[in-house]
Amino acid sequence: MSDSSSAATLRRLATAARRERVGWGRGVSTLTRITGIALQTPWQAAIAIVSTLVAAVLQLLIPVLLGRAVDQTQVVVGSGSGAEAAQAALLTTAMLLLACSVFRGIFTTLQNYYSESVGHNVGYSIRLAYYRKIQNLSFSFHDRVHSGDLITLGMLDLEGVRMFFSTGLVRLVLLSILIGIGGYLLLTTDLVLGLVALSFVPFVAWRSSVAQLRLRATWLELQERLSVLSRVMEENLAGIRVVRAFAARAHELGKFATASTSALELAFARVGIRVRNTSAMTLSFFMAMGLVLWVGGTKVIAGEISVGTLTSFLTFMTILQMPVRQLGMLVNSFARASTCGDRIFTLLDLEVSVEDAPDAKPLELTEGTLRFDGVDFSYPETVDRQTLRGITFEARRGETVGIVGPPGSGKSTIAHLVPRFYDVTGGSISLDGQDIRSVTLRSLRTSVAVVQQDVFLFTTSIENNVAYGDPWAKEPRIERASDSAQLHRYIMGLPAGYQTVVGERGSSLSGGQRQRLSIARTLLLKPAVLIFDDSTAALDAHTEQRIRTAMQRQANERVTIIIAHRLSSLMHADQILFLEGGVVVERGTHEELLELGGRYRALYDLQVRPGEDADVEVAV
């Protein structure tokens, strides 16, 4: 499966599929794979399992010893030596019990710690694999998968897989021993009483599994409703000016109440599910206990069993109670791990569609010539519609290419093809005669830089943001780049200067400042091909002019591609392509195109004399 294809794969990753059940065979193979990862720490896994066995057996000994102690008090004490012997027997039992308790504690600790440890190691290795995969999956994947879903996958689904070893496998061993050996001991001691004592097990196991599965299903639903509620609140707070401007207080409170009520109703329903089941489980346990007391008591009176045996039956039950209730969690753990694991592994197994060719060599730049040769392109989701058709142009070092055209004409797509964010579907792009698909991605992307339309800033200092592409850069280079982007003066005016934290949660920059920061971090890289993808829209004409002047100094060392809708941004280019419907319809210098009197001319008239109607079809 490749990350640019298989809509079904992507759908499986989507939230809508969260409740979808995974097929039986698939589930088994997913769980096997998780177990395989858990066994990468074989010693820890072995210690966890062995400790579980030992702890469970020791725990089963406790009721036996308690019963024995009770019986030892029931011997008819005759002579003094008999009393001493009885005392000694009691002391032995007490010491055994103490030893049992201490060792049970120690082995339980080992069991818990090592199973947690195995789980965390599983989490760690999946976390790293996931991070690496996400970082390398190509744009076409990220275009179609919600970032929120990917985050959920990396947090909640990972948790489900991580917990499988401790809450699934280890608990399964524990329960098997407790119920298996414990049940065997009870049944062989007294078949009838054993059956009575175990009578609550099937009922509780069933109820708790049903309850856990239902709680999980409703939990997912509740999360969805709560996220609607948070969205209502978040949008209200972020857009509070619009809310107030429209005097929308009542309207917004209404929206809140609707979302809130729907979440509250489900929260109530969940309380209901939980309560009904826990109360019923407790009742069934106590009923079984009452029956044991009754049947066992009758047997004691009849002299069939001793008081000690009855006591050990009753304490057995208290020991079994918790693990049996946890059967539901066990079932849930298996269900959760198989669905979560399936989603995670599906993603980890995706092939990256844009990758180094097996024989890829580093890019070797000599002349620095960029060539588009009959390039066709269509996005994976719209294969039937070509976004670009037969684009051919060449730019030598020092040249500037301007690309202009109506919205949706494919301008930005050109910007994305040069650094191989997507691969062309026809024709080729080459740098100094080397097809960009034949060179390593790293060498290509260090030579080609794009200033993107939407600026993503990282939550760290301005300095680190400017040096993002080259975190080894020294201060003077950072300042030079910021200065060329006309940002240095602004930064120096900030109280913390270059140490000011920006980004999602940092102090807010205006749209223009963000764009300038993005330009600065690209200029720092001194690429051989520099592409501006409509990335000066938020700048005023003056600033843009000054940035252009500052860049002039290095412009003769690289190819510059400027994509813009403001003609003043690109009219100085050596070559301007007018793109429409993915095809170059006009090309030439500014003067030539004005002369031509075609679409470029019409656009020019529209921009220079915006108040007057120009002869151009307006299509929005």
Place this chain on the structure above:
Amino acid sequence: MTAEVEAERNDVRDDGRRPPRAVVGSHRIDEEMFGRVFDGKVVSRIWAFVKPYQRQMLIAVAAVLVFTGTQLMIPLIIRNAIDDGLVGGGGLAALHGAILVFAAVIAVNFGASYVQESVVGRTAEAVLFDIRQAMFAHLQDVSLSFMDRTEVGRLMSRLQGDVNSMQEFLETSVLSVGDITLLFGIIFSMLWLDFRLGLMTMAVLPVLFIVRIFWLPRARVAFMAAHETNSITNGALAEAIHGVRAVQSMDRQDVNFALYEEKAQANLQAHLRAARYAQVMVPIVDSLTGIAMAVVIVVGGSMVLGQSLDVGVMVAFLFYIQRFFDPIRSLTMQYSVMQRAMASGQRLTEVLDVAVDVRDAPDAITLSPDMDGSVEFRNVTFGYNPGQPVLRNVSFKVNPGETVALVGPTGSGKSSAMSLVHRFYDVQEGQILVGGHDVRSLTQQSLGEQIAMVLQEPYLFTGTVLENIRYTKTDASREDVIAAAEAVGAHSFIMALPDGYDTELGERGGNLSLGQRQLLSFARALVANAKVLVLDEATASVDSYTERQIQKALELLLKGRTGLVIAHRLATIRGADRIIVLQNGELIEEGNHDQLMANAGPYARLYNVSYASFDDLPEVAADADSDDMTASRT
């Protein structure tokens, strides 16, 4: 050149040093997780939310007590069954009596457990939603300058995280009642059954208390650290996902992976450490339980042998010991919950106490839709901080149906003037009249209905196109909405969307272009059908085709309305009936385009240096010194 770049990047890369300027994710610990255990003020504020559920809480506490009581009785019944029925002379009759009592007790236990859990669960949920509702409603009224100062994320963490920890607190505080009762119940029962044996058995209790007191603070630090590293690694993951395009285009994958690996490793170690802390208690509790049982067997057993204790009592002791440590364990855990809840409660009350600056006057009147639509500033002085006015003695009048353009550099007070018309803030001196009424004498609701506002950044809500255009005018028909969209020229692109008017918009209208979002916000203002339109023109440029559409829509929007426009574009400014030039909060020029050009004042200067857009003054004024600076740096 390229070779030099490569060299610059490689020589340092190869020495294996960690890049000095690279980080992934960010984490700011800006909130104290634990406060005082008890804060009377906070408790009384929260109590106000619990009070409406007083009856439920009483029922819950009563149910908890009954529930705990029945749990305490079970070992006693077993003891009676053994001592009276099995060992004593009572025989089957006594056994059956005990079984009947047992049946009655578990029936009561079932009922109490049902009542307790459902009432506590539901009440805690309900209180949680009430607190959230109160905070949300309060935030609708607080001053906008508070909202400007405060990050949305911070408020959201109040509305979610802090509110949730209050819920946790409510649930556990009721359960604590049960735990305390259980603890004292067990102690009392054991002492009552046999005072001496009881005392001896309980000798282990103080040991556990002391161990836990030493253990808890350290363990808590470890648990918190594990929790903290979780958010750190998840934050870094989220950043990698959101910024994947930037990461790939700057080829940072390897550096980031190495940094992420460090964080993941730290997370792993923190969790293992927390697990060690959590697990170290298990053998201690088990050993103490073992000691207590051994004491009962040796001491109690000898007493039974010596006929001074009934065997049933010994069995009851053994049952009690197994439950002995549960309440202590949960009580110490609840202590942390309490602390967290107090810190959260503190933050919640801070939000609830934010002052509301702008309120309706007691005798506020409703602004009639038939008012003339005039807007007047009379000697208005206004500032966000006293002593720092952003508007100084500004007076002007916008006549009904007239369009006035506000022009001036950033910080000249344009946006503030706009906010005042809508009474987002109150003036410090002077007054603002809408339709001849001081805005402070009108209800905010009726004022808001008569003033439509279009903000610089078009802001859309999640929902369909239709819902967005309609917004508060829920009674507007589909036809009204379509007519408005057609009027502003948005109809054709809306129809091209997958579901037309019923297309769900992405987050903030993410699936639309900026220009399209602007057109939708125009349509929304048109449907609001107000007498006065206040508009802040967008500065970011959109493509020329959309641009023209927006200009046309703007003209239409202003037709027949009083318009107050913060203008950036030449076309808008030239089309205005009058232009008001603001600088440093003062009105420095007023007139139409031709008059101002004839004046040859600041406006004319600006006009001459601008090309197709009317950009901000300081860029022009600052030109000279910035050039100097560039010169000196190069």
